[in-house]
Amino acid sequence: xxxxxxxxxxxxxxxARCNPQEKSHWLNQIDSLASKGRRVLAIAYKFxxxxxxxxxxxxxxxxxxxxxxxxxxxxxxxxxxxxxKHCQDAGIQVKMITGDHRLTALAIAKEIGLQHxxxxxxxxxxxxxxxxxxxxxxxxxxxxxxxxxxxxxxxxKALQQNHQIVAMTGDGVNDAPALKQAEIGVAMGIKGTEVxxxxxDMVLTDDNFASIERAVEAGRTVYDNLxxxxxxxxxxxxxxxxxxxxxxxxxxxxxxxxxxxxxxNMVTTVALDLTLAFEPAEKNLxxxxxxxxxxxxxxxxxxxxxxxxxxxxxxxxxxxFLYERHLGxxxxxxxxxxxxxxxxxxxxxxxxxxxxxxxxxxxRRFFTNPYAxxxxxxxxxxxxxxxxTPVMQTLFATSPIQLFQWTLIIGFALIIFVLVELEKSxxxxxxxLKA
Numbered sequence: 001x002x003x004x005x006x007x008x009x010x011x012x013x014x015x016a017r018c019n020p021q022e023k024s025h026w027l028n029q030i031d032s033l034a035s036k037g038r039r040v041l042a043i044a045y046k047f048x049x050x051x052x053x054x055x056x057x058x059x060x061x062x063x064x065x066x067x068x069x070x071x072x073x074x075x076x077x078x079x080x081x082x083x084x085k086h087c088q089d090a091g092i093q094v095k096m097i098t099g100d101h102r103l104t105a106l107a108i109a110k111e112i113g114l115q116h117x118x119x120x121x122x123x124x125x126x127x128x129x130x131x132x133x134x135x136x137x138x139x140x141x142x143x144x145x146x147x148x149x150x151x152x153x154x155x156x157k158a159l160q161q162n163h164q165i166v167a168m169t170g171d172g173v174n175d176a177p178a179l180k181q182a183e184i185g186v187a188m189g190i191k192g193t194e195v196x197x198x199x200x201d202m203v204l205t206d207d208n209f210a211s212i213e214r215a216v217e218a219g220r221t222v223y224d225n226l227x228x229x230x231x232x233x234x235x236x237x238x239x240x241x242x243x244x245x246x247x248x249x250x251x252x253x254x255x256x257x258x259x260x261x262x263x264x265n266m267v268t269t270v271a272l273d274l275t276l277a278f279e280p281a282e283k284n285l286x287x288x289x290x291x292x293x294x295x296x297x298x299x300x301x302x303x304x305x306x307x308x309x310x311x312x313x314x315x316x317x318x319x320x321f322l323y324e325r326h327l328g329x330x331x332x333x334x335x336x337x338x339x340x341x342x343x344x345x346x347x348x349x350x351x352x353x354x355x356x357x358x359x360x361x362x363x364r365r366f367f368t369n370p371y372a373x374x375x376x377x378x379x380x381x382x383x384x385x386x387x388x389t390p391v392m393q394t395l396f397a398t399s400p401i402q403l404f405q406w407t408l409i410i411g412f413a414l415i416i417f418v419l420v421e422l423e424k425s426x427x428x429x430x431x432x433l434k435a
Contacts, residue, residue: 002047011042017064026066034103037111038071079210080112086213091289097144097152105145116142123147126154135161149174156181165293170196186212221281229276232353234306236268236346239313246318253331255321255338260396264342267382271375272350278371279354312419316412317342336387336398341409343383347376348417357424
């Protein structure tokens with residue numbers, strides 16, 4: 001009497017240990033299931049001596065008999081196809097690295113819309129390639145089947161040799177080295193092991209690929225808003241410095257005092273600067289290619305915009321102050337006009353900065369950030385208090401101004417807004433010519 005040993009595993013591995021007469025039939029069955037996107041598992045058996053109760057690595061498991069093959073339905077989530085497309089539109093290459101059968105991987109790749117599906121590289125193919133050869137072809141292949149954790153880390157390194165920023169997903173203990181090697185290791189929060197979570201930089205709480213795409217969009221939005229805030233703050237601070245510099249250089253009366261500069265910075269920082277953090281994503285955010293890893297936060301274009309707007313603010317402030325003095329107005333009156341002009345120009349420039357390159361003259365986009373509107377309204381109220389309340393006049397050396405001065409102030413602020421929008425249009429036209 002004998003015992004029966006039952007074995008389950010990868011069909012190719014088990015069939016290789018079967019009777020030669022059975023192989024052709026079962027290989028056809030496996031290919032049929034795999035081509036439908038099924039995950040295929042084979043089950044085999046063998047009679048062993050009754051006294052044998054354990055298996056050793058040295059046991060020669062040949063002459064197995066296949067009981068059958070099982071096709072397991074494990075379809076991608078409904079959001080996967082759309083998420084993959086959004087990633088591809090954003091210049092992100094999506095690659096599938098799986099332990100499944102080649103035909104299963106190919107069927108799923110077609111279903112989710114991977115791009116390079118004309119070739120599938122299997123684990124044994126990777127074993128036959130040197131690191132240099134793998135790095136040469138890795139960018140043209142999106143599907144890797146019958147792979148092991150060792151193959152994953154080799155693929156990550158091959159992509160990095162092509163100067164790619166790699167995000168790697170995984171859930172098993174053996175995935176930890178690849179997760180560590182990648183720039184962004186992404187572990188599964190539900191199915192993932194504690195080891196993979198500890199090795200990863202990010203954990204998906206819902207195990208959903210679409211969450212990665214949303215994380216990329218959120219990251220790009222934060223980066224954009226950081227640039228908007230910098231682009232807003234630098235010209236404002238630069239203009240204040242330039243006004244003082246030119247006044248000292250030409251020996252004229254300071255158009256603005258240090259305490260008034262302090263007031264401007266306090267008001268704009270609290271009520272205006274912070275509102276840019278709440279800007280929604282730009283319309284074309286996920287149609288851009290990823291930025292290079294060495295791209296500076298303050299690019300050449302942003303430096304130009306900073307210099308350009310600084311010059312506009314400085315010229316407007318100096319012109320208004322000198323004009324008020326030419327009319328015979330007092331110094332405090334002229335300074336009050338300058339303070340209000342700078343603040344209102346900053347309000348108008350805030351709406352320029354809400355869109356880095358897109359036109360700000362859009363009614364729909366105007367209302368997408370209510371915090372910007374509330375902040376602007378608060379600033380206008382504070383400026384009226386600064387100008388017309390006795391206590392503020394005493395503290396900040398201001399004086400009441402007339403409707404004519406307000407007309408000039410609003411006019412200069414609107415001119416600055418229009419000139420910045422014109423600069424955007426010229427820049428976009430130049431980019432289209434280059435393309």
